[in-house]
Amino acid sequence: IMATTTLKGQPFDRPVLDSMLRRRMFYTPSFEVYGGVAGLYDYGPPGCALQTNVVDLFRKHFVLEEDMLEVDCTALTPAEVLKTSGHVDKFADWMCKDPKNGDIMRADHFVEEILESRLKGDKEARGVKVEEKEDDPKKKKKKVKATEAVKLDDAVVQEYEEILARIDNYNGEELGQLIKKYEMKNPATGVEPLPPVEFNLMFNTPIGPSGNLAGYLRPETAQGQFLNFAKLLDFNQQQMPFASACIGKSYRNEISPRSGLLRVREFLMAEIEHYVDPHGGKKHHRFEEVKDVELVLLNRHTQLAGQTHVKKVAIGKAVADGTVDNETLGYFLARIHLFLEKIGIDQTKLRFRQHMANEMAHYAADCWDAELQTSYGWIECVGCADRSAYDLTVHAKKTGAPLVVRERLAEPITVEEWQIDLDKKKFGPHFKKDGKTVEAAVEALPQEKREALAQDLKLEGKITIDVEGVGNGKVEISKDLIVIERRKRVENTREFTPNVIEPSFGIGRIIYCLMEHTYWTRGSDGGDEARGVLSFPPIVAPSKVLLVPLSTHESFKPLLRHMSLKLRSLGVSSRVDDSSASIGKRYSRNDELGTPLGITIDFQSVQDKTYTLRDRDSTKQVRADEETILTAIKSLVEGEKVWADIEKELPTFEGQEVEVPVR
Template sequence: MATVTSKTGQAVERVSFDSLLKRRLFYTPSFEIYGGYSGLFDYGPPGCALLTNIVDQWRKHFILEEDMLEVDCPAITPEEVLKTSGHVEKFADWMCKDPKTGEIFRADHLVEEVLEARLKGDKEARGQRIEVDEAKDAKKKKKVKDIKAVKLDDAVVQEYEEVLAKIDNYDGKDLGALIVKYQIKNPGTGGDVLPPVAFNLMFETNIGPTGQLKGYLRPETAQGQFVNFAKLLDFNQQGMPFASASIGKSFRNEISPRSGLLRVREFLMAEIEHFVDPEGGKKHARFDEVKHIELDFLDRNTQLEGKTNITRMSIGEAVSLKMVDNETLGYFLARIHLFLLRIGIDPKRTRFRQHMANEMAHYAADCWDAELQSSYGWIECVGCADRSAYDLTVHAKKTGAPLHVRQVRDEPLKFEQWEVALDKKKAGPKFKKDAKAIDDALNNLSQELLEKLSLELREKGKVDIELPETERRVELEKDLVTIEKHQKVIHTREFTPNVIEPSFGIGRIIYTLLEHSYWYREGTEKAAGDTEKRGVLSFPPIVAPTKVLLVPLSNNPDFKLSLQKLGTRLRHLGVSSRVDDSSVSIGRRYARNDELGTPFGVTVDFQSVKDDTVTLRDRDSTKQVRADVDTICNAIKSMVDGKTSWADTQKELPEFTQQEVD
């Protein structure tokens, strides 16, 4: 059975961990009373609060800090837009089918699952304890049917590991070859599967009552930003570079949703499109602020060697070595890293993996994924791509919209240029319907060829040109065409910006944050040999769903006024709190809110009624301090805003040593 490695290094069965998340209503399967539907989940109250707080920090970290222009565009997108962007033709994964059972698999996941299972079986055969040993009943053993204790040759083990390291680089043909070569079957039945075929991941829909206007639910938020580029540029007073941002739902009709929140059909994305001048090496004005930050890199060359060795270096060094293509891309990799640290992601379980050639979009100059390690392996949670000028170029070509930047040059550009002109009044009657094709052919000639033809025109009095579409050649006399060199002075410059795109999967970040934040402490012994394990989610206060638990010592009515005062004071400070006045012990009330990740607890007791003092408890250490209500509330506000830590509060306020009671 798979295990979750906790924040403190403890091993926790993933079934137990997932049960906690669902029991405490962080998330739950959608439409569960109807049996549930794969790839669809509802967020409960703590899940919604966690998501909202992470998005709020994302806005502050990126939109506010970088002066980005936020837009909110429709999820329903006309087919024509997504045809132009290439999604209709190319937004697909490879799937294969078991013809006997009708079961569908995503081809790369099937290859991964089977080869990883065989490697686990090899470890078991070599006497190494593996997770499958923990499967105690027949149902669990059936799920891991393909794992057999069979020792593999060392060469085969190495070959499997190399294939897994390069799995993202294989296309449909390659995956089909791997399925045949390694005799990969349906893990559940052992049946053969058909060769992989492409499956477009977009949800199709019709717009309007006639059904004639076809559309799709967007698979990303980016296209809405690209088609609004000219308006955003105007709003930004033609200033370059600049960035737009969008936060919203996206939809992908996943072939085989699995792994809870990690692979779903509807999810929240936060995307940035940073528009930059391609001239000058895509430098970034603030790169010096982050160039010292060290990241763990898994570059494409290492992966192509069948290895997963990490290289740790500063982002400045990575850019100077051209491992990362340019400063702007490097700047955002560093900023992504800082954001993940801010919300509580474990830096030791974070790496940046470079896309290999086959998995990278054909128009991309470079692309890196921020991958976070979980009990499901390394998970892509943030993609950061240099999309070059592809998107703006294809939309401009399709619509004729001016999706470019026009700037006045500091110094006029002076140069000589060959120009050709066809006398249309004479060419029309002579060539009739071919006249336009001749004019187009002349205007598409290179400067080198025009120079050659000008010499030919002077010497022979005629030129011979080819009409590309018909491959016919026509002869033009000098009275029909002129080719001359002219002095040109250009005061403005037009260019299509390149785009650096950081793209965040919020649901995946939430799940890995939950794993990275989880640990448990031992409770008091309830009976001989029985020790209770109490789960804790150590979220940073800035993203914790609820910041403070208010706990009255008992249901004594004298405590109500103090609780009301506390709650009102915290609300005015913008700090969320909740009251737990249930009949169970204070220790148990704190314990169940530790499971919800509540970082602080305030206890109201008889002393509070006398002198307006309360105790403040820290979730992780369970240490407590005591002070008056205003002091405690201000200390909480400072910690919630990230200005101070619990260690700072402990130094400033007197410790309270009374133990919690179970």
């Protein structure tokens, strides 16, 4: 658990924030009245609005800005597709089962928890004060049970610490060996779990009434986009480069979900697949616009050296010196940075971490994660990978679909190559039912092989090739059936499989981190420690303006309706709180909801149509006539001005509102 601070530098207390987020219904465990299901959460009204606003901004910042082709693909996916993509075989975690009570645990989590608990026991035995800062009541209970104050050898402590540092790098067999070697027992039963087995993380569900079509819920939106590549290229009038995008739910059947909103079984993703010609260095025509954007980078070499220090560097420089593989990848890293900045992510809690070679898929050219710092540690929220031509290639190979770009060459080029002619009239009758198979094998012969065979044909008057499934697998073809010659051919088009740069956003994770990053309490201003604030930027805030009448007096009602309509016509979302609670209490509630502005309607408003406008962060107020207030709101919500500007322009008001420390 990482010690973090609030937006105002106060010690961060996760249970307090968590209880506030639930109380204000940013989120809530799904099906709670039925006891809930681990890893499933619903967003309540403010969480849902926050999500809608972040998605809306994603569309503006990425999709509209770059004319991306947004698609909406189904989550239901036939198994064959995910077999080809590798998910059926490889998208798995290691789990182990307790033979006594049937508990199923993620193997790496099990090892981690046991070793952490032993290290803690060791510290206790050595009399070192251990800070107890655990918020999950279930987990706490387990830990308490497991922790015994037993002193360990110094060497053992070091071994444990080394294992924990590398916990993400063990496979199932290795985890099994660790469990055996260090005699790890499930605290609940006192017995050692069975050896780890692989568990595929996809939810499976057969499609159709026969149950014969195996299907899964997609673990990512990418595959649906790849399968539409040819149609999208066509839609884009064959112009390259271009990108598709998809925003939708994905599913992972986590073994034992923990970390609240950060590891869930159903989550919203926004993924971009940018298709680029692999030749010419993967340049990007708008790279110039972002080259001076400074990113905090944690590169591969630093990590290899066992270190975590970061460098703040302009993306132009990082691409130029090879830290980041290419311009297109660099362009998207910068655009991701700008997006996260826009929605209110704390820039001091953002870094881009490069994947180590052993973390990346074998085909990936380079990969960086935008990681956000939270009380759970550094959390991967956006991945940005250069997936090379892998996905399109495997799907094309499996289905025979031409997932390629054909580009007319400016200058035709002449290719010299080994060509094969078959005497079809004799060939068919000679091989009878195997004709087609042998012919396909001949057509598939690579250039270097053809050269050798031409030699064979010349010397021996026949060739022998491998043809699986025909006779003993070797087929002889004599020179009366085949000609192999080196010839010239003019090519007018170039055919290539584009490479894919994939920025992939976990919207739910970003939203959770945003809530941690914008949270603080009035205690930092010397106010009430118990009064929480979420300082969302107006652009993503669930609601922009709170309308508060001084009391439930009838005379305020027409003004409330009037201002609601005015704000709606400006495209500014607002809410009315005309409950009987004190004004301070009502504003407190809305500070917790992250509403940036408040309009108070009092008796003076009824007389002269002036209103006070309150700033959430400073709790300062100004007062002016309707038109002026509305103009100020619009400029604040659209990001043209900040509160300091408004305070300079309009007279301060210190009137009816008493910010009483109540909740």
